[in-house]
Amino acid sequence: MIVGDWRAARVVDVAEVTPTARVLRLSVPGWPGNDAGQHVDIRLTAEDGYQAERSYSLGSYGSADTIELAVDEIPDGEVSPYLVRDVEPGDELEVKGPLGGYFVWRPGGVEPVQLIAGGSGIVPLMAMARAATDAAEAASVRLLYSVRTADDAIYRDELDELSGDGGVALTWAYTRTAPSTWSGRVGRLDDQTIASSVWSPERGPRVFVCGPTGFVEHVADALVRLGHAPANIRTERFGGA
Numbered sequence: 509m510i511v512g513d514w515r516a517a518r519v520v521d522v523a524e525v526t527p528t529a530r531v532l533r534l535s536v537p538g539w540p541g542n543d544a545g546q547h548v549d550i551r552l553t554a555e556d557g558y559q560a561e562r563s564y565s566l567g568s569y570g571s572a573d574t575i576e577l578a579v580d581e582i583p584d585g586e587v588s589p590y591l592v593r594d595v596e597p598g599d600e601l602e603v604k605g606p607l608g609g610y611f612v613w614r615p616g617g618v619e620p621v622q623l624i625a626g627g628s629g630i631v632p633l634m635a636m637a638r639a640a641t642d643a644a645e646a647a648s649v650r651l652l653y654s655v656r657t658a659d660d661a662i663y664r665d666e667l668d669e670l671s672g673d674g675g676v677a678l679t680w681a682y683t684r685t686a687p688s689t690w691s692g693r694v695g696r697l698d699d700q701t702i703a704s705s706v707w708s709p710e711r712g713p714r715v716f717v718c719g720p721t722g723f724v725e726h727v728a729d730a731l732v733r734l735g736h737a738p739a740n741i742r743t744e745r746f747g748g749a
């Protein structure tokens with residue numbers, strides 16, 4: 509059912525993927541399809557009529573009317589703890605979208621693609637990595653994914669699969685604790701790590717950066733310092749510091 513811009517959605521599946529995040533699959537009858545990178549607004553309505561809306565990126569792309577979100581809990585947040593802890597298959601919520609036409613990637617371009625994610629910022633980039641893999645274009649895609657610890661990585665197993673032979677070139681970065689086998693540095697992404705893992709500016713990559721606002725601004729500044737053209741850098745800020 510559509511009321512105004514809002515469509516009724518039913519939760520069909522929930523999966524805990526990290527200690528603080530869940531992947532939610534929603535059935536949205538009449539969903540018009542979406543490009544990789546787009547997002548939706550989710551609206552919750554309490555029994556007393558109080559409503560809250562938040563934006564969530566789509567981990568899925570294409571025309572199927574079951575869409576996928578991945579939500580990381582913000583402690584003391586209003587909406588994310590409900591989506592991560594309480595929502596169950598069969599529950600109804602409302603969805604508006606797909607939204608956003610700028611932070612979008614479609615197969616068929618000539619330039620290499622650089623994806624850089626912090627935390628839950630992986631979600632729209634996962635849609636891009638999946639789209640590139642399905643279009644046999646994964647070899648032109650690199651992904652740098654910064655997480656607190658390996659256990660905090662959303663989509664960890666699928667990313668390891670996508671980055672197999674001829675797949676997306678995946679570089680992990682750890683800000684708090686690294687696996688015992690890790691020999692690299694631990695900490696906030698620095699210029700050296702970025703320079704050594706992303707396509708060089710000379711290749712003219714289209715760069716997509718997504719995550720908490722502070723992460724995105726830090727990485728975008730570093731990319732410009734390293735010689736990437738600002739016009740080639742697209743950013744999506746999830747909020748927070």
Ligand SMILES: Cc1cc2nc3c(=O)[nH]c(=O)nc-3n(C[C@H](O)[C@H](O)[C@H](O)COP(=O)(O)OP(=O)(O)OC[C@H]3O[C@@H](n4cnc5c(N)ncnc54)[C@H](O)[C@@H]3O)c2cc1C
Pocket residue numbers: 547562563564565566578579580581582584585586587588589628631632719720744745746747748749
């Ligand atoms: C385009 C877009 C796409 C998004 N996609 C996703 C997604 O795929 N997955 C996902 O988990 N979130 C995503 N977000 C963030 C999401 O919209 C909410 O902001 C987040 O879930 C927190 O909502 P809340 O109601 O729990 O917290 P609120 O009650 O709104 O905020 C509580 C406190 O947390 C801070 N805060 C809010 N957001 C963040 C954040 N992202 N990081 C750190 N601190 C924060 C606030 O400043 C506030 O101090 C996206 C945001 C945008 C704009």
